[in-house]
Amino acid sequence: MSDELANARRQLGQISSLAKQDKAMPAAQALQSALGIVLRQPLMKAERMEFSEMIANAVVAIANMPRVRKHYALALTYEPGQGKALYEQLVGLQEVLQQAEMEDAQARMREVEERKRNALNKAADELARGQVVAGKATLAMLVREYPVDFILRGRAGEILLKAGLYEEAVEYLTAAIDGQPDMLFLYSAAGIALRKLGKFDIAESYFLRGSQYLRNEPNLYFNIGRLYIDWQKWDKAIMAAKAALQLKPDFEEARKMLDYAEKQKEKLV
DSSP, rough: OOHHHHHHHHHHHHHHHHHTTTTTTHHHHHHHHHHHHHHHOOOOOOHHHHHHHHHHEEEEEEHHHHHHHHHSSSOOOOTTTTHHHHHHHHHHHHHHHHHHHHHHHHHHHHHHHHHHHHHHHHHHHHHHTTOHHHHHHHHHHHHHTTTOOOOHHHHHHHHHHHHHHHHHHHHHHHHHHHOOOOOOOOOOHHHHHHHHOOHHHHHHHHHHHHTTTOOOOHHHHHHHHHHHHHHHHHHHHHHHHHHHHHTTOOOOHHHHHHHHHHHHHHHOO
């Protein structure tokens, strides 16, 4: 027996095990590959009989798999001498299974995203009701479950920021930024949390990193101005307020900030 036929025998021998695991796609691929070898090879009578029996058994095993019965409407059958027809049918079967796998993967992704949303909402609700320990625990459990989802970690940080838990917010937000630096919306949140903690120099570094990419975002300049107000750096607060107003002339809060910073500067003269 040639090496190719030995490979076909091996592939056909795997199908029973794959069928027991409901691994429909690998089973169909193995049968198609083995069948292709058999169709290409000149076989002696005994070999034809042996492979016909093995192929027929493989077809029965695949046809009875739950995944195949669920997604493939046609009857998968085989008779000796009908190898080419079976080969074409296996091509169609794999297309159906591939589509089903894509749909299943999308459904699993939707389920995961829904679970994340529900957990974030649960934590936000717990914190809003003053259940700080429970809310923090919900977020901690969530990020442990999805350790490389830095967007999720950033959202958790924003929830903590909103709840006034600034130290915890900084921990989550900065970790998220370190893991995925292109999440520009987090730079401002990290800066706000650091400002609330009085860590003005570190807050400034995050705001300025964000401003490199968000030059047309008036709210970022307003938040930078708030930092400089707290830091009592009036010239920089004036510049930030003017930048916000240049982008958004009707930005009333920025207008008030500008007036306040200019009055404070005048007191120093």
